[in-house]
Amino acid sequence: MRPGINFIGVSVSFYCHDSQGNFLLHKRSEKCRDERGHWDFGGGRVAMGETLEKAVLREVKEEYGVNGTIEKQLPAHSLLRKENRTKTHWLIITFIVKVDSKKVILGVPKKMTELGWFNLNNLPKPLHTGAQYTLKYYGKEFKKYL
Numbered sequence: 001m002r003p004g005i006n007f008i009g010v011s012v013s014f015y016c017h018d019s020q021g022n023f024l025l026h027k028r029s030e031k032c033r034d035e036r037g038h039w040d041f042g043g044g045r046v047a048m049g050e051t052l053e054k055a056v057l058r059e060v061k062e063e064y065g066v067n068g069t070i071e072k073q074l075p076a077h078s079l080l081r082k083e084n085r086t087k088t089h090w091l092i093i094t095f096i097v098k099v100d101s102k103k104v105i106l107g108v109p110k111k112m113t114e115l116g117w118f119n120l121n122n123l124p125k126p127l128h129t130g131a132q133y134t135l136k137y138y139g140k141e142f143k144k145y146l
Contacts, residue, residue: 003045004088012056013043013094013130016068017145018101022117024064025124026106029113034083039116040128043092056095063112065105068097074138079130094134096141120146 003009016024025039044059046052053070060068074094081088106115118124120135120142127135135142 004090005083005086009088009090010046011043011090011092012046012052012059013041013092013134014056014060014068014097015041015094015134015142016060016064016097016099016104018117019098020101021119021146022101023120023145024099024101024104025116025118026063026112027114027116027124028128029109029111031110035128038126038128039124039131041131043130046093052093052095056093056097060097060099061107063107064099064115065107066099066103068099070095071098072096072141074134074141077133077137079133081129090130092130092134094138096145 001007025041028036028038028040030036042059042063046055057068076091076093079090079092101117106112116124
């Protein structure tokens with residue numbers, strides 16, 4: 001049984017910022033399950049028995065090697081798309097998280113080829129479809145970070 005395919009997958013996503021108007025993104029490697037070569041902010045599945053807050057902070061630590069401070073939780077939304085011609089359904093809960101930019105590392109080199117700090121008005125392309133959705137529908141939540 002595969003989450004997102006055989007049943008609705010539950011995932012947290014995070015938009016890490018440095019309080020200077022920059023957000024951290026990574027480029028997905030060829031070993032990712034989907035959207036290889038796309039730029040993404042970060043995210044991962046929620047484990048059984050894990051709170052959303054613990055899940056997002058665990059994922060930030062795993063992916064970027066740094067502790068974060070949750071500043072805001074955005075409304076949950078469904079992400080419906082295709083993965084290799086198979087329909088997928090994920091429930092995404094997004095957080096805005098502050099991190100210390102000097103402590104960030106590439107924490108999962110198998111799944112990430114590079115990191116970068118970007119202003120939201122100048123994001124790299126191609127951008128992960130989940131990130132595109134969040135920025136399109138919740139863009140006003142990010143205005144204070146520009």
